[in-house]
Amino acid sequence: MLSIGEFSKICSVSTKTLRYYAEIGLIIPDEINPENGYRYYSIDQLERMLFINRLKSYNFSLDEIKTILESNKLQDKKLYISLMKKKKEMERQVQEYNQILNQLNDDILNVKQGNAMMSYLENIDVQLVEVPKMNILYIRKRVHEYECEDEAVRCFNQLVRRVIDNQLTITAPPMSLFHSEEFGELGLDYEFALPIKEQVTGSREFHPHLCLKTVIRGSYSQLSSVYTKQIEWAEKNGYENNDALFEVYVNDPEQVKTENDLITEVYYPVKKKEKR
Template structure:
């Protein structure tokens, strides 16, 4: 049995490591760090001096936002701990870098809002800078894959579906006429996802293609993050309402730059198209019906 001089009570251990006794008891329950000795008579818990370093290691990984389960897995790896830890830290570094970018983007946005408020502008005044053009888009042949997709599956489905479409284009020696696009056929979110069409405009009309005639569209070019797309949808809908237009077909996005080939979000270029028609067309038809 270890001498008492080499042991620390749970209170002493808690104070040195700045971890509450309640948390230490929970860590013991889940097998993360177990007291070196428990007095069978009174249940008092004691930790060895050597366990201090282990606790510091756990705290360090927690500060990197590792979950307790992830930390347990790293601690159990023993012989391969360094390799596993290196891989885990590298992955966590990428996560944190992405979070930092998001915080920097949010900070820039807050600074813009503060600047606008200082000169008496609304924080929503950025919508005034979104350009909406009314354009005529000709008919095109689309090589497509249409399926129900959950919002959180879009990045993976984007890669999978377009890989299949590009493979088909290469195998059948088809001619790609413009960048890939995604059409959104759903009017609202559903438990089964969104009715989504991944498509590539091609020159040839072959099996697996369809006609698509967008016709009159509201067009906006977006430079930068996809997070700005909701603002574009809002501005286009407001523009349509003000000018007397309504939706006539599926809204679609054209990805001028491939998201997998850019190093920064600011390099992304996306065209947003909102097919429309004059509301009067429908109103006139209704009037004629009753004449």
Template sequence: MLSIGEFSNICRVSTKTLRYYAEIGLILPDKVNPENGYRYYSIGQLETMLYINRLKTYNFSLEEIKTILESEELQDEKLCLALTRKKNEIEKKEQEISRTLDQLSNDISSLKQGKSIMSYLKGIDIQLVEVSRMYLLSMRKMIQEYGFSEEYSNCFGALFRKIADDNLTVAAPPMVLFHSAEFSPLGLDTEFAIPVKEYVTGTRDFSPGLCLKTVLVGSYSGLSSVYTKQREWAEGEGYESSNALYEVYVTDPSQVTKESELITEIYYPVKKKASNS
């Protein structure tokens, strides 16, 4: 048997933490002296503590670790799925950190050259284009800010299934139209759509007409900068919004290994402002 102090030293976990773990039922002392309350752990519990520490390094919460420890059926299978999810989460964070480091490096370089850290906006290209009418198979709903990721997957999945069931022909990449400029208590008025060649029940006409077009290569975090630049351009050139802003996802995010491979087209339908004279 090992005293709590010995157990603490071997596993590099404070006695205070061990007492807390016992309090929440994560790992209990093998024996407690009823006379003085001294806690003792078995040699076999060393591996359990190492296991807990290993899962903590993967950012599992104590509650998640407790669930894993208490699982008896298909433990290895469930653990593999849990580890895979954590791996995906960490890889996403790694990409975010890498992107932030690149941005920091670029900003430092700009400042050393006497430029503003916002000078990158000058590199955003804006084209004035005419977009022809298209037929959209779509789903429109109010989306809360935190629900976008799940809705993208659900809605596009449902639309592609309908296309297959109805033998329709995809004419262009998937797109999302934003029918409101800001979130209301009910969410953002959003339409998930796929252009198809056939005009059938369930499809609708969409005629964007004159649009500002920008191609974004890389992370979706750059979308706000594109929106900003397009609005500034429109204001400066005397244009205003004429229809729903929309994004076209040229590349499928589930099919790329790096955010740098993402290609998104942003369209801002516009018209000339009426003259006040």
């Protein structure tokens, strides 16, 4: 048997943490002396503690770890799925940090060369174009910020299944329309759409008319900068927003090697401001 101090030292976990883990049922001392309350752990529990520490290093929450420990086998299918899910989350985080690091390096270079840190906005191209009428198959719903990516995948998959099941003809890449200006308690008013040739149940006519258009190559993190540039362009040239903003995803994120290969068209419907 190992005292709580010995167990703490071997596993690099504080005694305070071990007491908390016992409270929540994560790892309970094998024996507690009824006279003095001293806690003792068995040798067999060392492996359990190492397993907990390993999952913590992968950013599993204590609730997630407890659920895994309560399963019949540690190496079962549920554990495998949990590890794969965590792996994808960490890969996404690494990508995001790499993007931030690249952006930071660009900003450092700009400042070093005596340029304004926000001078990159000058390289964003804005064009005034007339977008023709189209027919879209759509799903419109409220989506919370944290679920946007997963919800987009689900909705576009549903739309593609409708196209296949009904033998419809896709005429352009998938797109998202944004009908509300901000995230509320119920989320953002999203419309996921596929332009199609036919008019069927679940489709509608969409004609944005005059739009500001910007094509970006690379991460979706650039989108806020594009919206800023388009709004500034509209204000400077006497235009105002006239309909829902929308994005067209020219290529599939699942089919590109890196985010740098992504191509997105951003549209900001406008009309000429009325003279007062």
